[in-house]
Amino acid sequence: MATHLVTHPLVQHKVGLLREADISTKKFRELTNEIGRLLAYEASKDFALETVTIDGWCGPVNIQQIKGKKVTVVPILRAGIGMLDGVLDMIPSAKISVVGLSRNEETLQPEPYFEKFVGDLDERMALIIDPMLATGGSMVATIDMLKRAGCKNVRALVLVAAPEGIRTVETAHPDVDIFTAAVDSHLNEQGYIIPGLGDAGDKIFGTKHQ
Ligand SMILES: O=P(O)(O)OC[C@H]1O[C@H](OP(=O)(O)OP(=O)(O)O)[C@H](O)[C@@H]1O
Ligand SMILES: O=c1cc[nH]c(=O)[nH]1
Numbered sequence: 527m528a529t530h531l532v533t534h535p536l537v538q539h540k541v542g543l544l545r546e547a548d549i550s551t552k553k554f555r556e557l558t559n560e561i562g563r564l565l566a567y568e569a570s571k572d573f574a575l576e577t578v579t580i581d582g583w584c585g586p587v588n589i590q591q592i593k594g595k596k597v598t599v600v601p602i603l604r605a606g607i608g609m610l611d612g613v614l615d616m617i618p619s620a621k622i623s624v625v626g627l628s629r630n631e632e633t634l635q636p637e638p639y640f641e642k643f644v645g646d647l648d649e650r651m652a653l654i655i656d657p658m659l660a661t662g663g664s665m666v667a668t669i670d671m672l673k674r675a676g677c678k679n680v681r682a683l684v685l686v687a688a689p690e691g692i693r694t695v696e697t698a699h700p701d702v703d704i705f706t707a708a709v710d711s712h713l714n715e716q717g718y719i720i721p722g723l724g725d726a727g728d729k730i731f732g733t734k735h736q
């Protein structure tokens with residue numbers, strides 16, 4: 527479908543703060559969740575509503591509710607966990623499906639190590655969360671896993687995307703919408719996004735790269 531760069535001033539301000547070289551773990555976590563919250567708000571703006579009647583204080587009242595089965599949020603371990611609380615602030619009744627992938631530092635290929643999906647995936651929208659879309663390999667692998675499990679409606683929320691990764695996801699899965707706070711310049715030879723954020727997983731978990 528499309529890549530949506532979220533240009534809201536709050537998002538742009540916060541993603542800028544994330545780029546500070548000596549940012550603390552605490553600050554990085556806070557900003558990651560704050561941007562996750564705002565990306566979830568943006569990615570849910572076209573969710574279908576239905577009218578239901580409930581008992582109000584003065585009798586029956588018609589209200590609007592989000593239609594259909596609950597969304598499943600899909601953090602890609604590890605770094606996706608850093609956005610989870612923020613996204614759940616916006617969509618608190620979402621179900622959580624988890625994918626574990628580790629990018630091999632030499633081949634840059636994603637190596638799967640965990641998969642636990644909620645039921646009825648064919649009736650749910652999946653919101654994949656991961657701070658970094660670099661080569662796109664991890665995102666494509668996650669979408670492949672979700673689709674194999676029956677999911678038909680997938681969106682991806684990322685903090686920073688490289689043009690290379692966007693192209694890869696759009697080519698492999700043209701039906702998937704990507705919501706990102708930044709589209710950066712390029713990947714370096716080690717597959718890191720430039721200017722990017724460095725290693726987001728290490729920054730969220732405090733496992734500094736030696
Ligand atoms: O687009 P790609 O080239 O696949 O790279 C992006 C992936 O790399 C990072 O995870 P990493 O594998 O470092 O794992 P971590 O979250 O455990 O740090 C990041 O969180 C993405 O999942
Ligand atoms: O720039 C990058 C690329 C992959 N993973 C990260 O954490 N950062």
Ligand SMILES: [Mg+2]
Pocket residue numbers: 605725726727728
């Ligand atoms: Mg990492």
